[in-house]
Amino acid sequence: MAVATTLFEKVWSEHVVVEETADTPAVLYVDLHLIHEVTTPQAFALLQQQGLHVRRPDLTLATMDHSTPTTPVTSFKDLAVVGASAANQIEQMEKNCAAFGIDLLGFDSAQRGIVHVIGPELGATQPGKTIVCGDSHTSTHGAFGALAFGIGTTEVGHVLATQCLLQRKPKTLAIDISGTLGNGVSAKDLILAIIGEIGVDGGTGHVIEYRGPAISAMGMDERMTVCNMSIEAGARAGMIAPDETTIDYLRGRPRAPQGTDWDAAVSRWALLQSDIEAQFDKTVTIDAGHLRPMVTFGTNPGMVVGVDENVPAANGDPSFRKALDYMQIEAGKPIAATGVDVVFVGSCTNSRLSDLVQAAAILRGRRVADGVRMLVVPGSQQIKKEAEELGLDQVFLAAGAEWRESGCSMCLGMNGDTVAKGMLSVSTSNRNFEGRQGIGARTVLASPMTAAASAIAGHVADPRPYLR
Amino acid sequence: MDAVTQIKSRTAVLATRDIDTDQIIPARYLTTTSREGLGEYLFHDLRIDSTGNEVGEFVLNRPESKGCGILVAGHNFGCGSSREHAPWALLDYGIRAVISTEIADIFRNNSLKNGLIPIVVDEPTHRYLLQNPGMDLTIDIAKATFKLPDGKIISFPIDGFARYCLVEGIDQLGYLRKHLDTIESFEKARSWMP
Numbered sequence: 001m002a003v004a005t006t007l008f009e010k011v012w013s014e015h016v017v018v019e020e021t022a023d024t025p026a027v028l029y030v031d032l033h034l035i036h037e038v039t040t041p042q043a044f045a046l047l048q049q050q051g052l053h054v055r056r057p058d059l060t061l062a063t064m065d066h067s068t069p070t071t072p073v074t075s076f077k078d079l080a081v082v083g084a085s086a087a088n089q090i091e092q093m094e095k096n097c098a099a100f101g102i103d104l105l106g107f108d109s110a111q112r113g114i115v116h117v118i119g120p121e122l123g124a125t126q127p128g129k130t131i132v133c134g135d136s137h138t139s140t141h142g143a144f145g146a147l148a149f150g151i152g153t154t155e156v157g158h159v160l161a162t163q164c165l166l167q168r169k170p171k172t173l174a175i176d177i178s179g180t181l182g183n184g185v186s187a188k189d190l191i192l193a194i195i196g197e198i199g200v201d202g203g204t205g206h207v208i209e210y211r212g213p214a215i216s217a218m219g220m221d222e223r224m225t226v227c228n229m230s231i232e233a234g235a236r237a238g239m240i241a242p243d244e245t246t247i248d249y250l251r252g253r254p255r256a257p258q259g260t261d262w263d264a265a266v267s268r269w270a271l272l273q274s275d276i277e278a279q280f281d282k283t284v285t286i287d288a289g290h291l292r293p294m295v296t297f298g299t300n301p302g303m304v305v306g307v308d309e310n311v312p313a314a315n316g317d318p319s320f321r322k323a324l325d326y327m328q329i330e331a332g333k334p335i336a337a338t339g340v341d342v343v344f345v346g347s348c349t350n351s352r353l354s355d356l357v358q359a360a361a362i363l364r365g366r367r368v369a370d371g372v373r374m375l376v377v378p379g380s381q382q383i384k385k386e387a388e389e390l391g392l393d394q395v396f397l398a399a400g401a402e403w404r405e406s407g408c409s410m411c412l413g414m415n416g417d418t419v420a421k422g423m424l425s426v427s428t429s430n431r432n433f434e435g436r437q438g439i440g441a442r443t444v445l446a447s448p449m450t451a452a453a454s455a456i457a458g459h460v461a462d463p464r465p466y467l468r
Numbered sequence: 469m470d471a472v473t474q475i476k477s478r479t480a481v482l483a484t485r486d487i488d489t490d491q492i493i494p495a496r497y498l499t500t501t502s503r504e505g506l507g508e509y510l511f512h513d514l515r516i517d518s519t520g521n522e523v524g525e526f527v528l529n530r531p532e533s534k535g536c537g538i539l540v541a542g543h544n545f546g547c548g549s550s551r552e553h554a555p556w557a558l559l560d561y562g563i564r565a566v567i568s569t570e571i572a573d574i575f576r577n578n579s580l581k582n583g584l585i586p587i588v589v590d591e592p593t594h595r596y597l598l599q600n601p602g603m604d605l606t607i608d609i610a611k612a613t614f615k616l617p618d619g620k621i622i623s624f625p626i627d628g629f630a631r632y633c634l635v636e637g638i639d640q641l642g643y644l645r646k647h648l649d650t651i652e653s654f655e656k657a658r659s660w661m662p
Contacts, residue, residue, distance in 0.1 A: 017654040018647055024629050027647050029654060031662030039551065041501035046641075059662060067499050085499040092501050129662055136550040136574060150550035152578035153503075154640075162644050164651055168627065200486055201544040201570050234547060236573055268660060300486050300547070319485045319542065412495040421518070433490040433548060435513045 004277035006172050007241050008207045011147040011272070015130045017164055025166040031129040032059055032146075033159045034115045035102070037093035038066045038414070039134025043157035044096040054100040056163045061124055062097050063105040064090055065114045067414045070377050070404035076107045079405070082416030100160075111254075113380020113406045116140040116348035120224065121382055123253025127242035127269040132159060137348045137430065138237075139230040143223035144250075145242035145272045147207070150231065170207050170236045171281040174274075177212040179289030184464035186358065187222035188350055188428065188447035190214065190286075191229040192294035196304035198284055203235025206281065209274060210240050214288035220249040221352040228349045229430050232301040241273045293463055296432045296445040297335050298323035303432075307450055307462045310334050326434055327442050328422075336460050338444065341423035343374040343401075343455040344437070345448050347411035350428035351379030355448040356387050359428075360395040362452035362466045367400055369458030374401035375417065377409040401455070413438045426454040471637030472583045473609050475564050477537030480527050481601040485542035489575065492546065492554040506553055507560030528561075532602055537564045540597045544568070546575025546586075555579040565607055569594045580630040581640060585609065587624045610635045 005013070012028070020026035033056075047054070054060060067086035069079050081087040097104035105112045111122060116137050119125040127145035132138060134156045141148035151165065158165055175194060181187075195202070208230050215223065223240050230238030247266055250256045257265040292306040303323060305311055314321065314331040324331055329338060345351070345359050356378065368374045376396045378384040384406055387393060393403045410417040411429035413436070419425040421440030428451050429436075432443035446454065449463035456466065497509040515526050522529040528536075539558070545568040546554060555578050558566070565585040576586040585607060589597070597603065607614040612626045633640055 017651055022628065023632070025627070027644065027651070029651070038498050042503045042552075045501070050641075066495075083499060089499045089501055126662075134550055134552075136548065138550075150574055152550055152552035152574060152581065154552060154578065154581040158641055158644055161641060162648065162651060164644060164647070166629070166640060166644060200547055201572070204544075204570060204573055231548075231574075234544070234572060264660070300488065318483070322484060412490075414495045414498060431488070431490065431548060433488045435494050436490050439494070439513055439518070 004275035004279070006274040006278045006280060007145060007209055007239055007272055008147060008172050011128055011130065011145070012169060014128070020169060025168050027164050028167045029130060030059070030132050030159050030163055030165060032061065032119070032124055032131040033163070034119055034131065034133035034138065035060060035062045035156065036066055036115050036133070036135065037064045037089050039153050040096065040156055041089060041092050042153050043160055044100065046157045047100070047160055052161045054102060054160045057101045059163060060102050060160070061119065062093070062102050063112055063115050063118060064093055064107070066408045066412070068407045069415055070407045070409045070417060072404060079107055086415065110381050113382065114348045114351065114408055116228065117351060117379030117383065120144065120220065121253070121380055123250050123256030126250065126256065126265070127246060127272050132165065136231040137228050139235070140224050140228040140348055142227040142230065142237050142239040143220060144246055145239060145269065147237055147239065149237040171205055173203055173206040173208045173235065174280040174283045175208055175210050176283065176285045177210060177214040177288050178285065179214055179287045180217065181214060181288050181291060184449055184467050185291050185293055186447040186449060187218060187225040189291055189294040190288060191226045192296065192301065192304045192445065193291050194286060195229065195233045195302045196294070197286065198233055200232060200300050200302040201234040203230060203233035206235050208233070208235045208238040209280070210238060215240055216243065219354060220245060221354040224352065225349055229301065232430055242269045293447060293450050295335055295450060295460055296443070297327065297329050299326055299432055299434050301430065301432060301445060305335050307336060307460065336462065338460045339424060340372055340426050340454050340459055342419050342425040343368070343372060343451050344377070344410040344425055344427040344429065345451050346375070346377030346379070346409050347429035348379065348408070349430045350448050351377060351383065353383050353386050355428065356383070356392050357390070359448040359452040360392045361468070362449055362463060363399040363401070363456065364395050366456050368455045372455055372458055374399070374455045375404060375410055376401050377404040378406050380406045410437055412436060419443070426451050426460060469583055469633070469637055469639060472585065472634045475537060475585065475607040477564065477605065478535065479538045479540045479567070479597060479601055479603045479605060480533040480536035481540045481598055482527050483542050483598050486544045486547055487541055488548035489546060489551050489554045490548055493551065493557045498551060498553055503556045505560060506557035507562070510557040510561040535562070537562055538605055538607070539563050539566045540601070541566055541568045544570045544572060547572040550574045550578070552578045552582070555582045555584045559584050567594070567597060580627070580634070583634060587614070589622060589624060593622055
């Protein structure tokens with residue numbers, strides 16, 4: 001009888017071109033290489049220096065998202081990139097893609113958006129694929145049962161030139177999630193609770209598989225939110241086995257298989273499950289039924305607390321004290337008392353249609369508090385269009401929020417969308433690191449519902465009383 | 469990449485845990501298309517104040533840290549993004565090795581590909597190094613050891629292939645390209661095409 005294997009091992013072994021040995025790593029084949037303007041210029045320069053071509057431009061999907069402006073425009077010709085350096089980087093991306101024969105979903109493309117939003121949206125992200133990108137949130141694509149992870153620029157060059165990577169096989173971590181998420185508690189709250197539980201280094205060296213009834217009950221948007229933040233627990237990747245929800249999502253998407261190819265793919269995807277007897281290097285169990293909306297209080301995504309709870313008491317750890325000093329948040333006090341200056345709904349974590357629907361449901365007929373700036377940035381131009389068809393833009397605008405073009409925006413503030421020094425931002429993004437959203441910016445990570453409730457209240461707020 | 473066989477330098481200590489890549493080099497400096505000159509932005513918001521002056525108490529600004537090529541850092545150094553700008557900035561500034569009890573995966577990979585040596589040690593060794601900044605260490609890459617001033621030898625784990633590439637100055641892309649025929653055969657033999 002065959003040895004029982006995990007979902008990760010099945011995908012991994014199917015892509016091993018050369019087996020690893022004690023002395024050498026495996027040569028691993030990459031099915032989809034996503035590229036963007038920030039982590040590729042030095043890789044293309046290396047190819048140019050060495051006279052190499054891009055081996056599989058057909059397996060390379062390019063867009064621009066990090067340093068792109070999100071200010072509303074009527075024509076993409078009017079998009080003005082902030083800063084000469086960012087403008088040069090974008091121009092370089094256009095030149096490199098043209099020179100190496102790669103299709104670029106650029107400014108004029110209706111398919112442009114955050115790289116981790118458009119891969120799934122176009123159906124390019126599929127179960128069983130290996131997917132890499134010079135971006136740590138590539139783990140997002142694992143929601144489809146793909147093995148997807150972030151790489152550095154040197155490795156981007158390796159994939160461009162050979163379609164392969166040199167990799168050591170990571171370990172496996174199963175996270176079993178029982179129970180059902182309560183009203184007002186979302187996938188974001190679950191992943192924040194998981195990171196709080198296992199720590200920001202709890203997944204280091206591992207690929208996580210999320211499983212259990214709470215995961216099965218989730219739609220693809222929510223599963224992507226969970227897998228997206230695997231890297232915030234230090235994991236190489238996060239994966240969820242494909243099921244009917246996955247297949248329903250992909251059916252008919254432009255880059256998904258069509259016709260008989262689709263039928264063959266669906267049969268193949270059905271095998272992508274961890275065997276019942278499969279052994280994981282580690283297992284963690286979480287009960288989703290007890291979770292409340294979660295927010296961060298410190299300067300890493302593991303410093304989390306329930307939105308209706310107190311910040312933990314000081315514990316003598318200098319790093320803890322440094323984090324609270326930076327955040328200007330008091331130990332032992334309710335987090336909900338914290339005043340808010342900026343609210344950001346967006347990023348590859350929470351900028352999909354269902355995220356916007358949830359935020360809008362709370363904002364409908366209400367106003368963003370005086371003195372609070374709220375920015376809503378859809379994850380892609382397609383999501384922007386779909387949201388506008390549902391009238392969500394009008395809900396946001398009527399509430400006093402800004403409605404923007406797609407991009408990474410205020411998640412990392414590379415494009416001019418930044419949080420000013422000392423300001424507190426409730427953000428649906430993934431990192432509350434010091435200075436992440438701007439020099440001296442203070443970030444509280446939260447779900448779209450908690451972000452919307454906080455915008456209305458003017459302080460960090462539990463979304464549950466706002467539900468209708 | 470040039471071969472890296474030995475590093476002899478003094479340690480500087482940055483004891484904070486979970487130093488992320490946004491602290492190592494803030495995102496606003498990633499609009500560059502070059503890998504050169506990023507040392508200027510290393511730990512920028514910790515090292516430089518809002519008026520553009522050096523923050524006196526930050527470890528790398530202290531006179532005793534000048535010329536230190538080994539950074540002893542708190543647990544889980546380099547967590548966060550995949551930006552290779554982080555090791556590029558450290559190397560350009562003059563840091564050639566980082567010692568901690570844990571070093572994040574992508575940062576460690578990126579470091580090894582650029583000749584920055586990530587060294588994971590046990591807690592007692594870490595505590596000793598944290599408590600004794602300015603220590604002269606000799607790191608031997610081939611042996612995967614470093615020597616303390618009192619002569620004590622500490623071994624550290626390093627992937628054998630990465631070590632071989634460092635010591636011999638092997639270009640990993642060149643190594644990978646030697647497998648191009650095998651890669652092509654793999655593509656032809658697949659039961660499904662991506």
